[in-house]
Amino acid sequence: MRSIGKSFPGVRALADVSISVRSGEVLALVGENGAGKSTLMKILSGAQPADTGEIFIDGERVHIASPRDAERLGIGMIYQEFTLVPQFDAVANILLGKEPQRGFFLDDGEAHKRAAALVAEFGIDIPLTRPVGELSVGIQQLVEIAKALAKNVRVLVMDEPTAALSEREIDRLFEIVATLKSKGVGIVYISHRMEELARVADRVTVLRDGATIATRAISEFPIDEILQAMVGRPVDARFPELPALAADAPVRLSVEGLNAAAVRNVAFSVRSGEIVGLGGLVGAGRTEILRAIAGADRATGAVAIDGAPLRARTPNDAIEAGLAFVTEDRKAQGLVLGMNVLANTTLAHLDRFARALGWLDSDAEERATEAMIERLRIRTPNTAQLVSNLSGGTQQKVVLAKWLLGEPRVLLLDEPTRGIDVAAKAEIYELMVGLARQGVAIVMVSSELPELLGMSHRIHVVRNGSIVATFDRADATPTNVIAAASGAAA
Amino acid sequence: MNPRIRLIGTIVILLLLVIGVNIAAHGSFLEPSNIVRVLRQITYNCILGVGETFTILTAGIDLSIGSLVSLTGVVMALLANSLHLTGFALVAVVLFAGIALGAGAGYVNALPVVRLNLPPFITTLAMMQVALGLSYIISHGRPVPLTSNAFNSIGIGTFLGGLSAKLHLPALPIPVLWMAAVVIICALLLEKTRFGRSILALGGNEEAARLAGIAVRRVKTMAYVISGICAAIAGFLYMALFATGSPQTGTGDEMLNAIAAVVVGGTSLAGGRGTIVGTFFGALLIGLLDNAMNLLNIDSYLQKVVLGAVILLAVALDEIRKRYLAAR
Numbered sequence: 001m002r003s004i005g006k007s008f009p010g011v012r013a014l015a016d017v018s019i020s021v022r023s024g025e026v027l028a029l030v031g032e033n034g035a036g037k038s039t040l041m042k043i044l045s046g047a048q049p050a051d052t053g054e055i056f057i058d059g060e061r062v063h064i065a066s067p068r069d070a071e072r073l074g075i076g077m078i079y080q081e082f083t084l085v086p087q088f089d090a091v092a093n094i095l096l097g098k099e100p101q102r103g104f105f106l107d108d109g110e111a112h113k114r115a116a117a118l119v120a121e122f123g124i125d126i127p128l129t130r131p132v133g134e135l136s137v138g139i140q141q142l143v144e145i146a147k148a149l150a151k152n153v154r155v156l157v158m159d160e161p162t163a164a165l166s167e168r169e170i171d172r173l174f175e176i177v178a179t180l181k182s183k184g185v186g187i188v189y190i191s192h193r194m195e196e197l198a199r200v201a202d203r204v205t206v207l208r209d210g211a212t213i214a215t216r217a218i219s220e221f222p223i224d225e226i227l228q229a230m231v232g233r234p235v236d237a238r239f240p241e242l243p244a245l246a247a248d249a250p251v252r253l254s255v256e257g258l259n260a261a262a263v264r265n266v267a268f269s270v271r272s273g274e275i276v277g278l279g280g281l282v283g284a285g286r287t288e289i290l291r292a293i294a295g296a297d298r299a300t301g302a303v304a305i306d307g308a309p310l311r312a313r314t315p316n317d318a319i320e321a322g323l324a325f326v327t328e329d330r331k332a333q334g335l336v337l338g339m340n341v342l343a344n345t346t347l348a349h350l351d352r353f354a355r356a357l358g359w360l361d362s363d364a365e366e367r368a369t370e371a372m373i374e375r376l377r378i379r380t381p382n383t384a385q386l387v388s389n390l391s392g393g394t395q396q397k398v399v400l401a402k403w404l405l406g407e408p409r410v411l412l413l414d415e416p417t418r419g420i421d422v423a424a425k426a427e428i429y430e431l432m433v434g435l436a437r438q439g440v441a442i443v444m445v446s447s448e449l450p451e452l453l454g455m456s457h458r459i460h461v462v463r464n465g466s467i468v469a470t471f472d473r474a475d476a477t478p479t480n481v482i483a484a485a486s487g488a489a490a
Numbered sequence: 491m492n493p494r495i496r497l498i499g500t501i502v503i504l505l506l507l508v509i510g511v512n513i514a515a516h517g518s519f520l521e522p523s524n525i526v527r528v529l530r531q532i533t534y535n536c537i538l539g540v541g542e543t544f545t546i547l548t549a550g551i552d553l554s555i556g557s558l559v560s561l562t563g564v565v566m567a568l569l570a571n572s573l574h575l576t577g578f579a580l581v582a583v584v585l586f587a588g589i590a591l592g593a594g595a596g597y598v599n600a601l602p603v604v605r606l607n608l609p610p611f612i613t614t615l616a617m618m619q620v621a622l623g624l625s626y627i628i629s630h631g632r633p634v635p636l637t638s639n640a641f642n643s644i645g646i647g648t649f650l651g652g653l654s655a656k657l658h659l660p661a662l663p664i665p666v667l668w669m670a671a672v673v674i675i676c677a678l679l680l681e682k683t684r685f686g687r688s689i690l691a692l693g694g695n696e697e698a699a700r701l702a703g704i705a706v707r708r709v710k711t712m713a714y715v716i717s718g719i720c721a722a723i724a725g726f727l728y729m730a731l732f733a734t735g736s737p738q739t740g741t742g743d744e745m746l747n748a749i750a751a752v753v754v755g756g757t758s759l760a761g762g763r764g765t766i767v768g769t770f771f772g773a774l775l776i777g778l779l780d781n782a783m784n785l786l787n788i789d790s791y792l793q794k795v796v797l798g799a800v801i802l803l804a805v806a807l808d809e810i811r812k813r814y815l816a817a818r
Contacts (some may be wrong), residue, residue: 296701316703325701333701336694338762347691348702350684358683402702 013039014210017053021155021186026177028201028218029190032230032449032482036210037190041157044188045077046070057154076148076156082140084147086133090126091115094147119146123179125172138169145176156180157188162196163283174200192281192486194223208232224479227486231449231478238422239454240429242275242473243437249273250306252441253293253323253410258301260292264465266301270410270441275432277456278445280485285465286445287328290412293443294318294325305410319348324403328414328445334399335387342369342383345401352405372401377427393424400431411435413444417451429455449478461485503804504775511782519785523660532777533669534559534724538744539751539769540676541720544713546752547680547693549761550603550610552714554617555721555748558595559740561625562588562725567634567735570641580640588722595621596718600711610714618745625737633736636729644668645730665727672723676716677766689713694762751776754804775804 014036021027031037042048044055046067055062057073064070070077084093091111092099100110115128126142127135135143141161148156162170177200180187189201197204198218205215206229213229214221254269262285270276278286292299295318303310310321318325327333335344346353346365353365369383376397380390387398396416403411413432417425432442432455446452452459459476461469461484469484512519538555545552566588573580599617602608648654648661655661680686688709692699700706721740729735755772757764779800783793 294701314703315701316705319703327701332695333697336691336698336762338694339690343687343691347687347699347704350687350704354684358685360682360684360687362682 014043014050017207017210017212019188019205019212019215021188023154023184023186024181025202026181026187026189026200028197028204029188029207030192030194030197030204030226030230031207035207035230037207038159039210040207041077041159041188041190044070044075044155044157046075071151074152074154076151076153078141078144078148078156078158078161082144084132084140084143087131089131090128090135090143090146093132093143094118094150096147098150115146115150118150122146122149122176122183124176136169138165138172141165141169141173142176145173149180153185155186155188157190159190160192160283161189162191162193170196194226194483194486197223197226206230227479227483231482238426239451240426240433242433242455242457243273245271245274245457249439252306252439253443254302254304254307255293256302258289258292258299258303260288260297260299262288262465263292263299266292266462266465266467268460268467268470270443272439272441273436274457275436275442275444275455277452277459278443278462279449279452279459279481280462282447284462284485286462287414288465289462290325290414290443290445294323294412296325319406322406322409323412324348324406324408324410325412326399326403326414326416328418330392330395330399334402335395337388338386340384340386341373341378341380341390341398342366344387344398345369345372345383345405348402349406368405369401372405376401376404376431391421391424393420393427396420396424396428400428404435409440411440411442413442415445415447417446417448449481452481453478463487501771503807504771504778507775507778507782511778511786515782515785519782524781524785526660526662526666528774528777528781529666529669530663531781532773533663533665534727535744535747535751535776536669536770536773537672537720537724537727538748539755539773540672540766541717542748543676543752543755543757543764543766543769544680544689544716545610546749546757546759547689547761547764548710548713549693549696549759550710550713551614551749551759552596552599552717553611553614553745554595554599554621555717555724556740556742556745557618557621557625558592558718558721559725559728559744560737561595561621562591562722563729563735563739564625564629564634564737565591565735566726567636567729568628571634571637576638577640580638581644584641585726588726589719592718592720592722592725593715594718595721596715597711599718600714603714604707604710614714622737622741629735629737631737633734633738636733636735639733641730641733645727645733665731668723668727672720673766673770676720680766685709685712690762692762747776750801754801756808772804775800 017036017040019027019029019040029037039048043050044064046064046069049065055064062073064073085096094115095111100107100114112128119126119128124142124146126139126146132140132143161173165173177187191197201218203215203217204221204226206213206226208230213232249271251269252272256267258266266289268276278289280286288297291297293303295313295315305321305323308321310323311317315325331337336347342365346368350360353361355361366383372378373380373383378397378401379394387395390398417428436442444455446455453476457473459471459481460467461471461481463485471481508519518524538559542552542555566584569587570580570584573583575583595617599610599614602613603610644664647664649664649667651661680689688699688704691702692704692706692709696706725740728739732739751772752764752769753759753772754775755764755768755770757768776797779797780793783796788796
């Protein structure tokens, strides 16, 4: 792929990216969240078109306009989310869409023969006739690989293939990768796990801010230099100054022994007026920690606000205790898109506006919403505007308005500025600082390293559902945060 | 898309239809007596549709309402015949018992939906069979004629007959007043109360509603309870109209027509968007169409074909207009 460029409205995802992978080679593609790896691979797989640049396969310039083109050209993809039909067995999944037929009917015998020959050729050991939904995630991963191989791949892209695997399963995966190499397949291997690179990769390409930064053989590319290349830029100074934390500021939120699905024994505390950042890779369990605190998921452990233990079995318990949770995906979890600004703003605190028989005092709702529109500078013509017609940044402010209406003591923010424009970002940072000054305890999950470093008094780095490192504002650097997040001993 | 704007489509179709038919029927269509006749005819469908609107707004559905009309009618008739009460006391006790039965059936409908996440299509389909079976069992498959005449005025009486006669207007039938009461109460419930807001929110985005602290299970359950209550009220009015509780009442097209009134009235089957007033106009459109085709002597089998086409057309036009507005 040469000089690939891609822009989305308002964002330049890829500026000038070139990568190459040779036959029988593993190219590791690394970069921070948002560096452009996913976009690049979507272009290669035909899911999105490139704006500029060229793609060559075996020296021949090709056009990839659809996933079908990519498949025809021998480009195989293994995504983090599986594309298997769980009720089907491995045979049916591997041959999905190209089932052998005898006349009008499926030829099951022939299908089984073909699938068995394929897995034998590549040394993939999987049960062929059980529904794949009953198999472990690691085995499903192997089925996914076999499915890609059935398409006669020349280039195989593996996106974080070890994210869900056990150590033993990883060993097996690497054996299969070695077999693929010996058969001449070129492999693009995307991973955040630095320790794997030396084991599996031949060369490494580092992406940053939509551009290729460096490509070198793994033997000439020590891990600390890879990390340096990934992080690169200095943290820019577009963040407001955080208020100094009083030495005697009381603990507002304390979390001890928190366990939930994908959360392991998490403990931390946040003082009044403090902003604590949760860093880590996507999927490390940061969102799950917030959800567990907020009562959105089943969890065990002790959560206390101002010393009072919180029995957050439901979101409502948490709200009544003074906790507000601004979710990551505002469209899926934050807003009711078909309702207007007013109804979304008052949704979490309807009891405040309910009179006898549940009758809502619409004048009071109107006044409270107007006040929030003014306070957060929400750009909407009126309170009756449907939120689906607002811009991303404005929608995010409506979500914040919903939660700030309750004057929370603890505010959990999950990726508070994702997908919004720079001006709206700055306003949200100002708002966070203002709330911290009033004594609100804030926990912020952010995958944007500069934001994490610029907006946190303290940073906890989460990996595999646990806090693995803690940095004070003064000690946190891009390199040590990302090293802790990816498990590299830096 | 604002549901009030969606409603305009239905009303425009209504007006065009009304004017066209009135010309074709030489003015008899818009005679006051004919309009009152239409209102009386749509009463039952409208009340059932109003209840159904609540379940559809939660992205659910209630298929059991027809059978519940049958069951509550039979139970109320048997109860009325066995009680030693007269007049208003008898009517009140019977109505209360019927509503309690409808509410209970709605609660049972909702239980597997909110506890086990079963699809409401299935739970209410099961209730449709169970309620109908029970109705036939307790009535031994025969209509139960009312022995008391305390219900006559509710079924066939009129409101302020003397006054309307002076004004040379047809008197309003009592069942139409029941319909008006149900529409007004339910419209206020949906538009003006915390419960109504919660219904719309969870129908629009259940996860956002849950995280906002809304008691999703309780609100959903209430939607099915209201649907059951509306079915009981319809059962009560049918029983009063025929002076009989018949197991066969409600077992025809009633449930499907109620759903048609809801969707023609602009409520989205995907949940979260819709109005009670819209359902009233949906029922009115279907009722006017029926009436117009009778006035124009259209073959009754052909009427069904036309009705089906109009339902499709109304919803399709609405969808097209929605896309047009979204594309601007």
